Amino acid sequence: MSNQLCPLIFNQPRFGLFPSVLRLVQIFVACLLVLAYSANVATAALLPPDLKITTRTNALDTNAFANGLSFDEANSDAAIGNATHTGSMVQTIGGTSTTTSVDNITISSGVNPLEGMLTDIGDGWEIHSNVSGNYAGSNAETPENFYDLFFGLENLSATDSIQVTITLDFDNHVNSSGADAFAASEIILYDGPSIASNELFFSDIESDTVVGNRFNSGNRTGDFGGPLDDTGIFQHVVTLNPGDILDFHIFHLIEGGAFAAGSSYSASLDALISFDATNNTTPPTPISEPAILFLISIGLVGFMFRRRIKN
Structure with missing residues (x-):
């Protein structure tokens, strides 16, 4: 000026x-x-300090396949013939990720299970699995392969409730072709630690060239073979009162087979489980930016006239 x-x-x-x-x-x-x-400035947002989100040790559940985030090596079956199974599991805590890789029914790298307590909003777990095969003079089969995630939510506060949003972002795909082939993939979120608990969400699809396809039900669709896709985001919101502890279980099964010349199959799942949370307490009413500027202006005007009086 x-x-x-x-x-x-x-x-x-x-x-x-x-x-x-x-x-x-x-x-x-x-x-x-x-x-x-x-x-x-973008900074990592921490989960509420009174909220504990952690993988669970599920020792009391006789129906449990494993603890934490795990691939069930004991109950999964090795691929047969010209068939493959690969997978990975990822745990992210404080923005740092740890990965475990699966080859057939063997952990090829990393640890199994993955266990830990989440700290930041957006932390979570991932499951990735792929199976495929084709008939090459003999049957090709990827029998049942199991992945599990047991996790718990705990409110450590003695006074405040906490609202937690569980987000499951999933891509589920199956495909089969030829005279005799099938592929199936399912993922289920339970509101308790076992497969006997209530289902909150499931994606369960099967492509079958012999008995027909299924799409999220036990009923056949009337189609035989071909690609099926189920993709989306599921959110479950829970309120934890002071002292509440809630357990959840995510179960994943993937399989397929080809039993006649010219038959083939494939299936895959990509799933991300993440969290957001807020304390259900009423914060103090903030002073708006216009009000702050108004107060500053009043102060400056008062200072100006005070100087004028002195001069």
């Missing part, structure tokens, strides 16, 4: 205090800009 543009401010002696005021305004504006910038 030049003297020519603002002669009333800079050229009249009785307003000689304005340069000092303008410097103060500049300082206040700079501080506000710094605060606004800091508020908008």
Whole structure:
């Protein structure tokens, strides 16, 4: 701003205090800009400190296949003939991911199970699995392969409730072709630690060239073979009252087979389980930005006239 543009401010002696005021305004504006910038810088948001989200040890459940996030090596079956099974499991805590890889029914790298307690919003677990095969002079089969995730939500607060959103982002695909082939993949979220608990969500699809296809039910669709896809996002919201502990189980089964010349199959699942949470307490009402600026303006005007009286 030049003297020519603002002669009333800079050229009249009785307003000689304005340069000092303008410097103060500049300082206040700079501080506000710094605060606004800091508020908008992307930082990792922590889960509420009283919320505990952790993998569970499920020793009391006789129907349980494993603990934590795991591939069930003991109950899964090896591929037969010209067939393959590969998979991976990923655990993310505080933005750092740990991966375990599966080849057929063997853990090829990493640990099994993956266990830990989540710390940040967006932390979670992933399951990825793929099976395929084709008849090559003999049957090709990837028998049942099992993945499990047991996790618990716990509210450690003695006074506050916490609302938790469980998000399951899934891509489920199956395909079969030829005279005799099938492929099936399912993922289920239970509201308890065992497969005897209530189902909150399931994606259960099967492509079968002999008995017909299924899509999320026991009923056949009337189609035989070909690709089926089930993709989406499922969210389950729970409120944990002080001291509440809730357990959940995610179960995944994938399989397929080809039993006649020219037959083939494939199936895959990609699933991400993540969390968001908020305390159900009423925060103090914040002062709006216009109100803050108004208060600063009043302070500056008061300071200006105080200086004028002294002069």
